[in-house]
Amino acid sequence: MKAFTYERAKTPAAAAAALAGKPGAKLIAGGTNLLDLMKLQIETPAHLIDVNRLGLDKIEPTPEGGLRIGATAQQGDDRGQSAAAHALPLLLRHDEAVQ
Amino acid sequence: MFFRDPATRRVFLKQVAGTSAALALGPHLLSMRAAEPNTAAGAEMVDVGLVINGRETALRLDPRVTLLDALREHLHLTGTKKGCDHGQCGACTVLVEGRRINACLSLAVMHDGDKITTIEGLGTPAQLHPMQAAFIKHDGFQCGYCTPGQICSAVGMLGEIKAGIPSHVSADLLGEMAVSEVEIRERMSGNLCRCAAYPNIVAAVREVAGVNPNGGRA
Numbered sequence: 001m002k003a004f005t006y007e008r009a010k011t012p013a014a015a016a017a018a019l020a021g022k023p024g025a026k027l028i029a030g031g032t033n034l035l036d037l038m039k040l041q042i043e044t045p046a047h048l049i050d051v052n053r054l055g056l057d058k059i060e061p062t063p064e065g066g067l068r069i070g071a072t073a074q075q076g077d078d079r080g081q082s083a084a085a086h087a088l089p090l091l092l093r094h095d096e097a098v099q
Numbered sequence: 100m101f102f103r104d105p106a107t108r109r110v111f112l113k114q115v116a117g118t119s120a121a122l123a124l125g126p127h128l129l130s131m132r133a134a135e136p137n138t139a140a141g142a143e144m145v146d147v148g149l150v151i152n153g154r155e156t157a158l159r160l161d162p163r164v165t166l167l168d169a170l171r172e173h174l175h176l177t178g179t180k181k182g183c184d185h186g187q188c189g190a191c192t193v194l195v196e197g198r199r200i201n202a203c204l205s206l207a208v209m210h211d212g213d214k215i216t217t218i219e220g221l222g223t224p225a226q227l228h229p230m231q232a233a234f235i236k237h238d239g240f241q242c243g244y245c246t247p248g249q250i251c252s253a254v255g256m257l258g259e260i261k262a263g264i265p266s267h268v269s270a271d272l273l274g275e276m277a278v279s280e281v282e283i284r285e286r287m288s289g290n291l292c293r294c295a296a297y298p299n300i301v302a303a304v305r306e307v308a309g310v311n312p313n314g315g316r317a
Contacts, residue, residue, distance in 0.1 A: 036185050
């Protein structure tokens with residue numbers, strides 16, 4: 001894997017600013033795809049911005065009866081699972097298929 | 100390497116012996132290597148605190164170090180195994196905040212403050228975790244290389260069923276999940292066993308889940 005610098009972004013704005021300001025920067029959340037490609041040197045980012053601590057991991061029902069799914073929400077997240085299941089059961093199947 | 104000329108071989112052996120002696124004389128050098136085995140010159144190091152098997156651990160790492168390499172090479176917790184190093188075999192499965200992940204596809208620095216449980220933290224030889232005991236009872240392994248990952252994955256997987264998270268083969272998305280053979284095989288499909296101990300792994304998982312052969316609760 002090629003060397004890179006690393007930072008943990010604290011807010012979405014900070015993550016966006018870092019992404020725009022640093023050439024060759026990439027966002028990393030789970031890492032399943034990106035790290036695999038970095039090991040093969042298909043991806044060689046100069047800078048990684050960790051977006052796991054942005055508070056975007058919530059799944060919440062909206063007043064209209066829909067769901068707001070955070071960009072870093074994970075399947076099987078206890079905090080949102082029951083709400084998601086009861087609002088849109090097929091979503092769970094979709095998540096499983098995507099995974 | 101070929102040694103057609105005996106003199107060349109003697110020279111080589113002398114060089115090896117000399118190198119070993121130099122290493123023996125330099126314990127300071129050795130300890131530095133043990134602490135930072137994967138560090139490239141000039142790499143920008145990152146501080147990370149991990150809670151591993153209940154113990155707070157502070158590390159200063161090259162950001163390229165995966166969680167798997169941090170466990171094995173930096174902390175010498177070699178129970179977690181490196182199989183493919185590409186997230187395809189599951190041998191490196193550990194529990195992070197109770198959720199199973201492939202430690203090879205995650206950077207250690209991404210887990211600052213996270214609680215990580217490895218096979219060493221699940222149980223000890225004197226006090227086995229029920230899943231470890233069941234794998235022994237049911238012969239859930241042959242060579243044993245995939246076993247730590249299988250056991251961590253099985254523990255995480257039963258937690259997912261308990262939380263009501265459906266799998267691709269679950270008939271009912273909202274009801275109670277059955278711990279059937281087909282559910283176990285689907286949910287454990289990320290952990291490969293080249294010895295093909297699968298029938299016995301399924302038997303071990305079913306015993307811990309407390310189900311009878313028909314899939315209902317025992």
